[in-house]
Amino acid sequence: MKRREILDPHGKLLDGQCPTLDIEQTVEALERMLLSKHVDERAFSLQRQGRMGTYSAVRGQEASVIGSCLALDPARDWIVPQYRELPALLRHGVTIEGFLSYWKGNSIAGRIPEGVKVLPPQIGLAAQLPHAVGLAWGLKLQNDPGVVMTFIGDGGSSEGDFHEALNLAGVMKAPVVFVLQNNGWAISTPRSKQTAAESFAARGPGYGVPSILVDGNDLFAVHQAAAEAVDRAQSGGGPTLIETQTYRLGAHNTADDPTKYVDTEEKLTWEELDPIPRVISYLKQQGAITDDAVADIEARNRAEVDRAVEALDEVGPPPAESLFQHVYSQMDPRLCRQRDDILKGADR
């Protein structure tokens, strides 16, 4: 399968290629990419200071996540995430402090706001994919124009749910877009140990699902593929599998130590392919941005993250009472009794 590329690593448009994002949209994408990078840095430091729990950085995959979600209409379409897609969730209406509150340990503060078409983060990898297919199928049954975009990684695609979900999506022609972010790693297990297939995208046709392979560090290539997939879903053409070939430049999460397994040479090669400088370079070539303008964006982002971190610091543990809420639509007498026993104990 031929890999789609539009922007070369130096930010130059490849021969005959035309981006699907205009200058204004590209600047918006850059702002979101830089914000994501800044949140990653701050979240890492908050975790190290004991002010937050585990965090999985997006670093290196900004084009893959943002290029994908820019093809969605947040008022119409749904995102069914894994856990490494923060900038896509922010665009859909999740807040930085809301997202980080969940990882800090407070699911009430981390509750997805009403009306925001995002499902909670998924820890049981690939389990979200059949949900995405069912949601998309249900929207179609009810003549709702929404499309569902769901995310999975190279590692998660070895799970049975990945295969069952793709198979079902093909059979039902569900309006769903599977974005498989191949970031090279499943914690410490390299991509080469996940599959003998030449690509992850190659699996789609086996399920009757059209597939696209893209340079995942190329914002324009990712967006073009996602826009095409969303159009196909919207027009009744069913699902698409997109493999974005990218690279996890950071650790798996704050508990991981990649120096034990990542080859330095390989990492350096991928650092050269960093998606963010590529977009900055393109915009400079277009005369659309200057170093000062980038600095302005960074300053605005810093202020935005400062505000979010202040709000996050206000988030304490959830009230003890909440332990018993939302298990069922109504609490049955046995659970009420357990609640009363335990809460009385907590008071003593």
Add this chain to the structure above:
Amino acid sequence: MTVMTMIEAIRSTIRQEMLRDDKVMVLGQDVGKLGGVFRATEGLQAEFGEHRIVDMPLAEASIVGSAIGLSLSGMNPIAEIQFLGFTQQAYHQIVPQLARFRYRSQGRYATPVTIRAPFGGGVRAPELHSDAIESQFTNVPGLRVVMPSTPAEAKGLLTTAVRGEDPVLFCEPLKGYRLVKGEVPDDDYAIPFGELRVAREGTDVTLFAWSAAVQLAEKAADRLAEQGVSAQVVDLRTLVPLDVDGIRDAVAGTGRAVVVHEAPLTSGFGAEVVSTIQEEAFFSLEAPVARVAAPDVPYPNIGIEETFLPQVDRVVAAALKAVNTR
């Protein structure tokens, strides 16, 4: 009232709910033209179309997983898993996903999926078709575990399951599908969860059971009556939620109890019932509470299943032992 078999009651209830609410749909293997391997949906695809009675690929995890997504979209799915033993192929979608969606999302989302699955022995089915694995799901907060024993119970409890806002594992007694007949209310009939049913009044000993074991307990009560022992038969109906007050009241009335189930003894739901009796009705007890269950062996091949399954003789013997304890 109309006299129906269990399977007829289930079919008519599904139809009634599909007529009531056009969001109700059925998805499962072979549920369409065939009407399901036990005909629970016979004729329904012709009536409601293939978008509401949906033949699914042979993949239990995607049946349950997509039912979760369908419910999130606003549909009200009834997922049929052909045999309860095959829910193991979907365990990771039922336990950590379906049961927890409301909790994980702090009530932002609900997943009111009803999973129907038949189980139970004595029908000479192949391996993995008969296993009574209900207790694997009663230690799963967020899930309702419902065990109807008669056609009327099936209608009342299935109606509540489909109309409710929580996920339900609805376990149907395979042996009773055509064997057990009974009067079923013609009108709307919903039985609240968490309220046990006294299937037979009695004063000397209480036999606790659910699903097909209720008929077994009733047969044992007949035999005990011949010997002058008055046995009360209690059908728990729903294991989660459990009617703790009802259990206490029953034991307070007789002072003696036997729990009967088809699942193997160790960690079977009988252990929970016995513990509950011990906590709630210890001072009413005149004798140790007995359990009559299958032995701790895998469900065997059909040539020997009658030895595996609890039989009337064992229930009668356990009840007599309890009654004769002074």
